[in-house]
Amino acid sequence: MPTSTPQTERAATRPATENLLEVSGLEKHFPITRGAFIRRTVGAVRAVDGLDFTVRTGETLGVVGESGCGKSTTGRLVTRLLEPTGGKITFEGRDITHMSVRQMRELRRDVQMIFQDPYSSLNPRHTVGTIVGAPLRIQNIPTPKGQKRAVQDLLELVGLNPEHYNRYPHEFSGGQRQRIGIARALALRPKLIVCDEPVSALDVSIQAQVVNLLDDLQRELNLTYMFIAHDLSVVKHISDRVAVMYLGKMVELAPRDALYATPMHPYTLALLSAVPVPDPSRRDKAQRERVLLTGDVPSPIDPPSGCRFRTRCWKAQDKCAQEVPPFVELAPGHRVACHFPVTDAERTPQGRMAAQHAAAEVPPDTAAEPAL
Amino acid sequence: MTLGPVTSSTDVATPAGEETPTIADGKKIEGRSLGRIAWMRLKRDKLAMAGGGFIIFLILVAILAPLINKVLGHPVNEYHQDKIDPNLGGIPPVGTWGGISKDFLLGVQPVTGRDLFSQIIYGAQTSLLIALLATLLAVVIGIVVGVTAGYYGGWVDSLFSRFMDLILAFPLILFAIALISVLPPTKGFRIAVMVLIIGGFSWPYIGRIVRGQALSLREREFVEAARSVGAGSFRIIFRELLPNLAAPILVYSTLIIPSNILFEAALSFLGVGVPPPTPSWGRLLSDAVDYYEYDPMYMLIPGLAIFVTVLAFNLFGDGLRDALDPKSNR
Numbered sequence: 001m002p003t004s005t006p007q008t009e010r011a012a013t014r015p016a017t018e019n020l021l022e023v024s025g026l027e028k029h030f031p032i033t034r035g036a037f038i039r040r041t042v043g044a045v046r047a048v049d050g051l052d053f054t055v056r057t058g059e060t061l062g063v064v065g066e067s068g069c070g071k072s073t074t075g076r077l078v079t080r081l082l083e084p085t086g087g088k089i090t091f092e093g094r095d096i097t098h099m100s101v102r103q104m105r106e107l108r109r110d111v112q113m114i115f116q117d118p119y120s121s122l123n124p125r126h127t128v129g130t131i132v133g134a135p136l137r138i139q140n141i142p143t144p145k146g147q148k149r150a151v152q153d154l155l156e157l158v159g160l161n162p163e164h165y166n167r168y169p170h171e172f173s174g175g176q177r178q179r180i181g182i183a184r185a186l187a188l189r190p191k192l193i194v195c196d197e198p199v200s201a202l203d204v205s206i207q208a209q210v211v212n213l214l215d216d217l218q219r220e221l222n223l224t225y226m227f228i229a230h231d232l233s234v235v236k237h238i239s240d241r242v243a244v245m246y247l248g249k250m251v252e253l254a255p256r257d258a259l260y261a262t263p264m265h266p267y268t269l270a271l272l273s274a275v276p277v278p279d280p281s282r283r284d285k286a287q288r289e290r291v292l293l294t295g296d297v298p299s300p301i302d303p304p305s306g307c308r309f310r311t312r313c314w315k316a317q318d319k320c321a322q323e324v325p326p327f328v329e330l331a332p333g334h335r336v337a338c339h340f341p342v343t344d345a346e347r348t349p350q351g352r353m354a355a356q357h358a359a360a361e362v363p364p365d366t367a368a369e370p371a372l
Numbered sequence: 373m374t375l376g377p378v379t380s381s382t383d384v385a386t387p388a389g390e391e392t393p394t395i396a397d398g399k400k401i402e403g404r405s406l407g408r409i410a411w412m413r414l415k416r417d418k419l420a421m422a423g424g425g426f427i428i429f430l431i432l433v434a435i436l437a438p439l440i441n442k443v444l445g446h447p448v449n450e451y452h453q454d455k456i457d458p459n460l461g462g463i464p465p466v467g468t469w470g471g472i473s474k475d476f477l478l479g480v481q482p483v484t485g486r487d488l489f490s491q492i493i494y495g496a497q498t499s500l501l502i503a504l505l506a507t508l509l510a511v512v513i514g515i516v517v518g519v520t521a522g523y524y525g526g527w528v529d530s531l532f533s534r535f536m537d538l539i540l541a542f543p544l545i546l547f548a549i550a551l552i553s554v555l556p557p558t559k560g561f562r563i564a565v566m567v568l569i570i571g572g573f574s575w576p577y578i579g580r581i582v583r584g585q586a587l588s589l590r591e592r593e594f595v596e597a598a599r600s601v602g603a604g605s606f607r608i609i610f611r612e613l614l615p616n617l618a619a620p621i622l623v624y625s626t627l628i629i630p631s632n633i634l635f636e637a638a639l640s641f642l643g644v645g646v647p648p649p650t651p652s653w654g655r656l657l658s659d660a661v662d663y664y665e666y667d668p669m670y671m672l673i674p675g676l677a678i679f680v681t682v683l684a685f686n687l688f689g690d691g692l693r694d695a696l697d698p699k700s701n702r
Contacts, residue, residue, distance in 0.1 A: 079600055101604065108602040121593035124406060125615035134611075135601035168405055184597065 020192055021055040021078065026087035028073050032301065046300050047073040049248035055192065060218065060225040062239030064232055064257070064271070066122060067069050068297060070248040071228045072116070075194040078226060079103055079113045083254055091192070109139055112190040116197040118177035120129035122169040128155070128180055129165040137185040154183040182213065186221070194226045199234060204269050207231075208285055232275050236260055241333075244268045247308040248300055250327060254334040263342040266295070270359065273352065289352040291359050297313055307339065314358035315340045384558050413695040420691020426684040434497040442681075445490035449649055452485035467682070478673050482663040488670070492677055494534075494651040499681070502566050503632040509571030511625045516576025519609055519617070521579070522586025533583065536576035544573050545638070552644040562646050566639060570632050581624050582617055589613050619696040626689035630682040653678050 029044035047101055055061045069118055076082040078089060080096060089097045115121035132151045136143060143150040152162035158179040169177055169296060173352040178198060185193055195214065201205040211234055215225060229235050236256060243253040244265065252265040263269045272290040277286040295311045298304055300366050304311050310320040319339050327337040345351045414420055433440060446452070478488040521532035549568050555565055589595065590613070596611050639645045641652025646656065653674045660671035 028471055076596075081596055081600055105602040108600065113597070113600045115593040115597060117593055121597050121615070123594040123598075125618075127405075134598065134603070138602050138607070170406065171404065181597070184601070188601065 018057050019054040020092060021226075022088075023054070024049040024052050024076070024088050026074070026077060026089065027085045028039050028070075028077055028082060029085045040201075043301050046078065046248050046303060049300075051305070053243055053250060053253055055224060055226055058222060058224055059240040060227050060238050061212045062235035062242040063226065063228045064230060064235050064242060064244060065245035066271075066297065068302075069246055070299070071230075072196050074245070075196045075364070078192075078361050079111050079194050081113070096194040096353065105139070108135075109188040112185040112188060112193050114178075114193060114195045114198045116299075117201050118174050118181055119201070121181050122177055124169055125260065127166050127168055128160075128172075131169070131180060131301065132183045132187060135184060137345045137357045139188060141188065151183075151187075154187055155180075156318060157186065157217070173206075174202050175210060178202060178210055180205075181214065182210075182217070186217065189221070190223070192224045192226065194228070196228050197230065199228075200229060200231060200235050207234065208290075214238065232272065244271065246302055247297060249308055249337065250364050251326075251338070252308065252334075252336050254331075254336075258334050261345065262331075262344075264334065264336040265309075265338050265356075266313050266315055266340075268340055269342050269346070269352075271353065289325045289349055289356065291356050292351060293359055294362050307337070312362055314355060314362050316362075376688055406619075408696045411486070414691055417691040419687050419697065420695070423684040423687030423689075423691065426680065427688055430496055430681060430684070431500065433493055436697065437493045437497050440493060441490045445493070446487040448490045449486065449496055450652060452480055453486070454485070456480070456485045458610055462629055479667075479669055481659075482667045482670055488504045488656075488673060491656060492653070493653040494675065495653040495656060495674065495677065496681075498563075498646055498650060498652045499633050499636055499678075502563060502636045503629050505567040506570035506574065506632045506636075507625050507629050508602070508667075510569060510575035510628060511577040511578055511621060515582055515614075515617070515621065517575070518579040518582025519586050522583040523590055523605070523609055523613065525587065526621055529583070529587075532579075532678040536579050536583075538553050539573060539576050542573065544569075549642060552639070559647055566636060566645065570635050574628050574632060574635075578621065578624050581620050585617055586613055589616055600643060609649070623689060623693040623696060624687060626692055630685040630689075633678065633682055634687070 003125050012195075021259060026048055026274060027046075027050055028048040030044050031041045032043040032045065034042045051074060053061070063074065065071050075083065077084050080089075080099065084097055087097070088095060091107065091111065094107075096104070099107065121246070126134075129148065129151050130225045132154055133147050135141070136147055141150075148165065152165055155162045155164065160176060160179050164172075169180065172180065178201075182198075198214070199210050203211060214225065215226075215238060218225060225238070227235060227238055230245045239256050241253065241255050242259045244251050244267065245257070246267050252259065252263065252268045259268065260272065264271055270293050273286070273289060277283045291314075295312050296309055298308070304321070306322050307313070307316070307320040310316040313320065317340070322337070325337045327335050327336050330341060343351075346355055390440050411590065443447075453671040478492060480486060481488055481491065517532050517536070548566075551563065551569065552565055593606075595608055595612055598608050603611070636645065637652075637654030637657065640652040641658040643655075643658065646652050656674035657671065660667075660674065666673045
């Protein structure tokens with residue numbers, strides 16, 4: 001994860017006023033079924049298990065976390081590609097939690113998605129014109145200058161040659177394909193775009209281009225992003241606020257600078273210390289202070305009691321196993337779900353070294369896989 | 373949807389295979405669809421093209437049978453007793469090679485002296501008609517059941533998949549003999565019943581392929597993308613899934629045609645095919661069993677007709693598969 005994204009930090013956070021999207025107690029459990037003829041539910045994968053967050057108009061909310069923590073599921077719940085098991089999603093004051101497919105059709109114009117894999121998100125049998133024009137046709141959007149013209153304008157907007165209207169996806173590179181995906185998402189002029197790891201399938205050199213394109217488009221079209229990624233440096237570049245997820249829960253949500261400068265959740269601290277440093281002179285120091293977690297992420301089928309991070313946390317105490325830590329605001333705009341948040345002392349090099357040793361001594365969770 | 377032998381696709385200058393289009397300077401930029409690339413690949417496969425050529429030739433022969441027969445043959449049921457050698461019990465034809473001559477291109481039938489050439493070309497009509505109609509039926513049922521099972525999944529999938537297993541496990545030949553022998557032996561009726569039986573029992577081969585493909589396509593992100601812009605199930609099935617299923621459907625229907633031809637021949641051989649006097653390759657073979665000692669050509673010629681036809685379809689189908697899916701190196 002080399003940080004080749006240009007470190008041109010975005011200007012002061014735009015005045016984010018009202019909440020475009022409000023999510024409370026959001027849950028998604030995927031049932032595990034057994035039996036060939038009579039299916040019975042024997043358990044559930046608790047992919048997303050109680051999320052509370054808001055996305056403000058005009059901002060970019062970055063969502064980070066390791067694989068399988070429920071980031072993508074969250075994105076698909078917000079765009080209502082998945083039906084939530086519990087909780088509530090409000091978009092512009094309207095409850096969209098359990099809207100039917102028919103009711104959702106209108107909402108689709110306002111909430112769009114950019115997908116992770118540019119090789120699988122474009123139908124290989126359709127031309128670029130058909131792909132980018134599909135939203136316009138499905139939603140019956142009037143195109144005064146003709147649909148072809150509208151699509152070509154979109155292609156130009158995302159930096160593609162409008163002449164390529166008749167080409168097929170396999171004739172483009174990964175970065176160009178992702179631009180096609182972006183053009184499709186922009187076709188309906190949405191207010192919110194959920195970007196599901198939009199650059200993680202791309203070459204590092206192309207990542208920067210696509211991230212900058214997203215940045216420019218946000219300014220031009222006044223978009224709001226929910227930017228899902230596992231690359232902390234990309235998230236740092238594009239986000240106004242960042243949410244950290246662990247095993248289906250949000251553990252920390254803070255303004256970007258606050259999160260990166262003063263992480264309060266032990267998991268965030270470990271995550272940030274794992275970012276590779278491209279500068280060799282600083283790298284050794286960074287490596288010495290890296291907080292390495294032992295063990296694996298527990299199974300979301302049978303998550304740990306209390307705090308979900310406690311099995312790998314060097315600060316865990318009995319309380320952590322008994323009580324679920326509330327997601328509370330510890331500093332202005334900085335919400336953390338931890339009984340024993342990281343102190344300033346732990347953020348110093350000495351503190352980090354101490355944390356590193358403590359983290360290495362956490363016994364790996366040897367609990368057997370839950371019997372199904 | 374462009375797929376397979378697109379008729380107007382000979383104007384491509386760049387060689388096939390490489391999927392790296394260069395931006396043409398000043399030239400009109402036009403996309404090359406996957407179907408077009410496949411066609412260019414297919415054109416280089418000599419065996420497949422030979423198979424395809426023979427199939428077209430055979431279809432033309434079947435359609436133009438009355439015309440061809442008028443020029444090169446004799447009426448189907450015209451007896452030519454003068455062509456039968458009276459010395460050997462009135463069985464084998466006069467002359468060598470089963471009586472092949474300028475007049476009778478493929479010789480004559482033993483005993484009756486009917487023209488074998490006309491029997492063969494009218495037999496092609498019967499064979500292809502039944503095999504193609506049965507395949508059409510199988511493809512239609514296979515697509516409907518396969519897509520439904522694959523797209524909806526869950527209990528729908530379980531139900532349809534078990535049903536397909538059931539049909540594949542059915543003792544088909546016995547069923548066909550039992551059913552056809554009790555039904556009235558009129559020509560049109562027999563053909564319809566044979567199409568229903570052959571098609572009705574070969575669709576699970578298509579159905580399974582389509583189901584599997586639909587099941588994996590359903591998880592692709594472009595289906596989610598279509599849903600996220602508000603497309604309904606109907607649109608997703610017809611606009612997103614089916615164009616991607618066209619290649620396997622085309623390949624597997626080409627590959628079940630020869631097995632359907634063989635099945636028709638088998639039924640005719642067993643005496644439950646189209647009723648005489650309608651010519652059929654299978655029945656010619658079964659007739660020939662009685663005379664092969666005197667006239668081996670009579671067995672060889674319909675046998676060869678079946679063999680070459682089945683081979684041609686198989687070669688073409690294999691070539692089509694390689695062209696449409698270059699990753700599947702058998």
